[in-house]
Every structure is written in structure tokens, then in C-alpha cells.
Amino acid sequence: MQFLYLAPVGLVQAGIDGEIVMINPISAQLLMPLSPDGSLTNLFTALESVAPDLRLQCAQYPKANGMVFEGEHIHLRADDSIRGTPQILSLTLLKLDAARVMAVIQDVTAEVRRERQLRQSDAWLNAILTRISDYALAAVDRAGRLCDWNESIARVTGFGEHIVGSPYSIFYPPDAMTGEHLLDRLREADTNGWSMDEGLRLRADGSQFWCSALIAPLPDREAFGDDPAAPRYCLILRDISDKRAATEKRRQAAFCDHLTSLANRRAFFEAAELELDRAAHTPRSLALIVFDADHFKHINDRYGHPAGDRVLCDLANVLRDTFRAVDTVARLGGEEFAVLLPSTGIEQALAGAERLRALVATRLVAADGAEIAYTVSAGVAILDGTAGGIDLLIKRADEALYQAKAQGRNRVAPWTPELTLHENTPQRSRNAD
Numbered sequence: 257m258q259f260l261y262l263a264p265v266g267l268v269q270a271g272i273d274g275e276i277v278m279i280n281p282i283s284a285q286l287l288m289p290l291s292p293d294g295s296l297t298n299l300f301t302a303l304e305s306v307a308p309d310l311r312l313q314c315a316q317y318p319k320a321n322g323m324v325f326e327g328e329h330i331h332l333r334a335d336d337s338i339r340g341t342p343q344i345l346s347l348t349l350l351k352l353d354a355a356r357v358m359a360v361i362q363d364v365t366a367e368v369r370r371e372r373q374l375r376q377s378d379a380w381l382n383a384i385l386t387r388i389s390d391y392a393l394a395a396v397d398r399a400g401r402l403c404d405w406n407e408s409i410a411r412v413t414g415f416g417e418h419i420v421g422s423p424y425s426i427f428y429p430p431d432a433m434t435g436e437h438l439l440d441r442l443r444e445a446d447t448n449g450w451s452m453d454e455g456l457r458l459r460a461d462g463s464q465f466w467c468s469a470l471i472a473p474l475p476d477r478e479a480f481g482d483d484p485a486a487p488r489y490c491l492i493l494r495d496i497s498d499k500r501a502a503t504e505k506r507r508q509a510a511f512c513d514h515l516t517s518l519a520n521r522r523a524f525f526e527a528a529e530l531e532l533d534r535a536a537h538t539p540r541s542l543a544l545i546v547f548d549a550d551h552f553k554h555i556n557d558r559y560g561h562p563a564g565d566r567v568l569c570d571l572a573n574v575l576r577d578t579f580r581a582v583d584t585v586a587r588l589g590g591e592e593f594a595v596l597l598p599s600t601g602i603e604q605a606l607a608g609a610e611r612l613r614a615l616v617a618t619r620l621v622a623a624d625g626a627e628i629a630y631t632v633s634a635g636v637a638i639l640d641g642t643a644g645g646i647d648l649l650i651k652r653a654d655e656a657l658y659q660a661k662a663q664g665r666n667r668v669a670p671w672t673p674e675l676t677l678h679e680n681t682p683q684r685s686r687n688a689d
């Protein structure tokens with residue numbers, strides 16, 4: 257009896273003719289508004305207006321006892337469905353013996369509505385995944401790992417189900433993203449509501465396509481609690497190869513050095529600003545190498561200006577091949593180049609600079625029957641905090657470069673605090689164009 261009253265669902269015990277013997281408060285609350293005369297004496301009468309077959313179904317049930325039906329949804333009439341009141345009841349009817357029935361009644365309005373919404377979202381998502389051909393959608397966990405695989409990923413990138421659990425950088429060409437950059441994008445999405453980048457991305461077959469990648473935090477992700485493998489972000493990859501072809505010319509003009517096709521000063525300073533901004537959020541070391549061709553005036557004077565241009569293009573090619581895709585290789589002007597290396601310490605940057613210096617020293621550039629040998633000097637500096645910004649970093653790399661030149665050229669020098677103490681270092685203006 258106590259169970260009947262405390263049960264979290266509506267329970268009604270009635271005779272086989274529907275006459276109510278016992279009814280708990282939840283049932284009374286759910287059935288009262290349906291009762292035609294405001295009294296609750298008969299279960300079948302109370303439900304007659306919304307489930308007229310109940311009496312008959314019960315009478316026709318062939319067995320001595322058992323489940324007449326289970327979880328049948330009863331949609332209440334429109335005039336009973338004032339918002340906030342039950343709209344859908346779930347009814348289970350048990351025949352206890354020849355004389356008694358038991359009804360279990362629940363208000364499932366919210367549950368059914370939620371299911372309907374889920375089905376609708378599913379249908380929309382399905383339509384996006386299967387019909388829109390140049391988008392790929394994926395869920396990403398808080399460490400940047402892909403949580404699922406679907407048709408849209410297969411269509412846009414060609415990758416199969418094995419990518420589940422891999423970091424989303426699997427879509428980026430090798431060297432185009434570090435582990436820190438991967439997390440930077442997630443942090444940016446948390447702070448700004450989204451994070452977008454554009455560039456070359458990788459298909460499973462190794463081919464590349466121009467793509468815009470949007471990362472947005474998923475709504476209601478707190479519902480997953482602390483589960484590290486739960487989806488936290490939505491990643492949308494969009495193949496924009498067509499659009500890219502149309503805008504490439506304008507982008508080239510704005511951000512590429514016209515002689516070497518490397519990033520120009522403007523692109524360099526924009527990349528530097530972005531890296532410094534990221535370093536401010538997540539402290540890390542940022543390295544800069546400044547390269548300068550040695551005795552370049554002499555090369556111009558001896559072989560002519562067009563030959564000098566060829567040497568500059570050769571140096572640009574070696575730079576492009578030597579450094580990672582995540583590094584920004586730029587021509588700052590004249591015979592001077594810079595490489596910005598995110599998440600890189602001094603030793604690693606010095607090794608990269610030395611590798612390039614040694615490679616250049618083996619080059620011979622063909623020009624009008626002559627073979628031109630040339631060398632470069634390099635200054636290397638790192639920024640451990642963000643104070644001082646890019647200007648300080650360039651000033652230090654310049655001071656180190658001056659040192660390399662002073663020591664005889666064709667060499668790499670790191671910045672040291674003593675270099676700044678020597679005020680004989682020339683100061684050059686480095687503002688972005």
C-alpha cells in the first residue's frame with residue numbers, strides 16, 4: 257500500500273470492469289483533468305475521451321493474466337494540452353487475474369519531445385553529412401582527437417574509420433602544425449566562440465587541397481562531465497579549392513614577395529603578431545633567424561643585377577626546403593630574409609640556421625655562363641616572454657647577425673646579452689610596411 261503511494265509513476269488498481277480500487281496521487285493528478293464528470297471512480301471512463309478502446313482491449317485479452325499492452329502513448333486532446341500540462345501519457349495495462357487489472361501511467365511529454373528533437377537533429381545532420389559534398393564534419397575531444405568518423409569525412413578527405421582517436425592535425429600536411437598549435441586552436445575557439453584557419457590540407461592519398469577549417473565548441477558539452485574522450489568541439493572542413501583559385505592572385509599580391517614568392521614583410525609581421533598573441537596565452541619560446549647574403553653588392557657588381565636576383569631566388573628555395581611548414585619564411589627586403597620558428601628553443605634554431613648556412617655554401621647558381629657561389633650569415637634570437645614583442649626579437653637577431661658579419665661572414669651567431677651592451681650595433685628600422 258505504501259509502495260503504491262510512494263511510487264514515482266502513476267499506479268491504479270481496478271476491477272476488470274475498470275472500477276477503481278486503489279489509486280496513487282500521481283495517477284489522480286494525471287487522470288483528473290481527463291475525467292468527464294470530475295470524479296475518478298472508473299479507469300476506463302476516465303480515459304474514454306482519449307483511449308476509447310481500453311475497455312474492449314481488456315475484455316478481449318485472451319489469457320487469465322499478463323500484459324494487455326505496454327507503454328502505449330496516449331495523446332491528449334488539444335484542449336487538454338495547455339503548455340506545461342501533460343500532453344502525452346504512457347499507459348501500461350496488466351491483467352492481474354480474472355477480476356483485477358493494474359495500470360501504470362506516466363507523463364512522457366518531455367521525453368517524447370526530446371526524442372522528436374533528437375530525431376530531427378539527426379535528420380538534419382544526416383542531410384548535411386550525405387548531401388553537402390564539399391564539407392566534412394567531425395567531433396573533436398578536448399585533446400584535439402577525432403571522436404568519430406562519417407561519410408562526409410570520407411568524401412572530402414578520403415580517410416577511413418581508423419582516424420578515430422587521431423589528432424585532427426591528421427588533415428594537415430606534415431610539419432604544418434605542432435601539438436601546441438593544435439591546442440591553440442581549441443583555446444581560441446573557447447575564448448572567441450570559434451577558430452578559423454585556411455590553408456593546404458591533406459587527403460588520405462597524400463594529395464593536398466585548399467581548405468578552410470572552422471572549430472567551434474559544442475553546446476551542452478558539460479553534460480559529458482570529465483570524460484576525456486567525449487566530444488567537445490565541432491570541426492568543419494570545407495574544400496574551397498575553387499574559391500581559392502579566384503582569390504589566389506589577390507592574396508599573392510598582398511602577402512607574397514614578387515621576386516621569390518616567399519612571404520613578404522606584411523605577411524611576416526602578421527604571422528609574428530599571431531604567434532606572440534598565442535605565446536601570451538600559453539608561454540612558449542619563439543625563435544627568429546635573420547639571414548643576410550654576404551658581399552651581395554659584389555655579386556651584383558660582378559655578375560649584374562639579374563644574376564643577383566637569381567641568387568636571391570636560389571636562397572629563397574633553399575630556405576623554403578629547409579624549414580618546416582609551420583615556420584614563417586619571409587623576405588624582409590633586399591638580400592635579407594627572416595624565419596620565425598614557433599615553439600622553438602635557441603639550440604634547435606641555431607641548428608636550423610647552421611643547416612641552411614652549410615647548404616648554401618655548397619650551391620652554385622648558373623647565370624649567363626657563370627656559376628655563382630655565395631654564402632649567408634645568420635643571427636639567431638629567441639623570445640621567452642612576450643615583453644618587448646617582435647621589435648625586440650628582431651633587434652636581438654639583428655645584433656647577432658651583425659656579430660656574425662663582424663666575425664668574418666658565412667657563419668651563424670646567437671644573440672647574447674653582451675651584444676646589446678655593445679652600443680656599436682647598427683639600428684635598422686623594422687616596422688611593417
Ligand SMILES: Nc1nc2c(ncn2[C@@H]2O[C@H](COP(=O)(O)OP(=O)(O)OP(=O)(O)O)[C@@H](O)[C@H]2O)c(=O)[nH]1
Nearest residue numbers: 548549550551552553554556561562564565590591
Ligand atoms: N639583385 C638584387 N640586388 C639587390 C636587391 N635588393 C637589394 N640588392 C642589393 O643588395 C646589396 C646589399 O649591399 P650591402 O648592404 O652593402 O651588403 P653586402 O654587399 O651584402 O655586404 P654584407 O651584408 O656586409 O656582407 C646592394 O647592392 C643592393 O643594391 C634585389 O632585389 N636584387
